[in-house]
Amino acid sequence: MIMQVPFVDFSWQHEPIQSEIDQAIAQVVQRGDFILGQTVAQFEQAFAQASGVEYGVGVGCGTDAIALGLQACGIGPGDEVIVPVNTFIATVIGVLRTGAKPVFVDCDPATALIDLEQAPRVVTAQTKALIAVHLYGQMVSPQQLREFTTAHGLLLFEDAAQAHLAQREGHRAGSLGVAAGYSFYPSKNLGGFGDGGIVLTNDQTLAQKVRCYRNYGASQKYVHTELGTNSRLDSLQAAILEVKLPHLQEWNLARNQAAGQYDEALKPLADYGIFPFRNDGGPGHIYHLYVIRVTSESPLTRDNLQKALGERGIQTGIHYPIPCHLQPAYQYLGYHTGDFPHAETLAQEILSLPMFPGLSEAQVQQVVETIKSVIQGD
Incomplete structure (x- = not known):
């Protein structure tokens, strides 16, 4: 099952x-x-x-x-x-x-x-x-x-x-x-x-x-x-x-530990153009979200990967799909497509994986194995 x-x-x-x-x-x-x-x-x-x-x-x-x-x-x-x-x-x-x-x-x-x-x-x-x-x-x-x-x-x-x-x-x-x-x-x-x-x-x-x-x-x-x-x-x-x-530090530690498990399990997927963001904060990074990049080197686009994961019971999110300067309500600020290339590229690549205190190592492995299976076309 x-x-x-x-x-x-x-x-x-x-x-x-x-x-x-x-x-x-x-x-x-x-x-x-x-x-x-x-x-x-x-x-x-x-x-x-x-x-x-x-x-x-x-x-x-x-x-x-x-x-x-x-x-x-x-x-x-x-x-x-x-x-x-x-x-x-x-x-x-x-x-x-x-x-x-x-x-x-x-x-x-x-x-x-x-x-x-x-x-x-x-x-x-x-x-x-x-x-x-x-x-x-x-x-x-x-x-x-x-x-x-x-x-x-x-x-x-x-x-x-x-x-x-x-x-x-x-x-x-x-x-x-x-x-x-x-x-x-x-x-x-x-x-x-x-x-x-x-x-x-x-x-x-x-x-x-x-x-x-x-x-x-x-x-x-x-x-x-x-x-x-x-x-x-x-x-x-x-x-x-x-x-x-009073429980927050414990919950934050659980998130950080789950993120470490993700980092290790995802290493082989770098060959398929999938990368987590770099952690410069060590144990101080509390991983409100665990976000990966599905880059142009990947066999699947981010959207296609997200759809395939959803069909296999893995819920994901996108934080955030449209950079602030391209939001329709804020066009009057005078920014245009191409003004911030890094943010615009990330908006097409980022995918937030399941992350919460209590996320088990088995669940992390299930997420990563499912990604690997989808990417490899199994």
């Missing part, structure tokens, strides 16, 4: 702690503090501490974390923000919501992370910040980020939506820049049972600004000192996340 492998399976995570989650939810219901309650404050402090940062401010989603975090940093109309073109569109939306202009930079094809060697070309007098996207769970080099932003006098903001407790060069994700934005979308390494996000920062004043922005711009009840919005982490979501947080 052929083993089917899901893209994500939450049962390994949730079943052992289900009673704790139920109890945490019940306590919120009993207290009735559903909006900005006790549990939100507890989780904000716990997640900030786990990330090596002083302050956490829970918001409604990861996109709001970027937008409100940048707004609190003083980013606004007339400013330019450097953004990797190879990212989820939420990064771009976060910039646009401040009134600033996103300025794209291509990626390193070996890691899919921003190519900081190309970034100096786009710096202008209007450039105020760089967003480092720690894509797929791997951090951008802290040393290179700090060297670049210091040399050009730029704010460093981290999009760590896929990098909960990731590490590199002795630094945790979220602790490098003036602020960082996270998502707690259910499929994240630390995910809720709905939307949620958080802004991390070591700047007390900045944290207070985000608290104000998230709650209608109110510095105190019914006193609206800022142009704010309604974006608050629900107490129920915070309760769930607080239960899950």
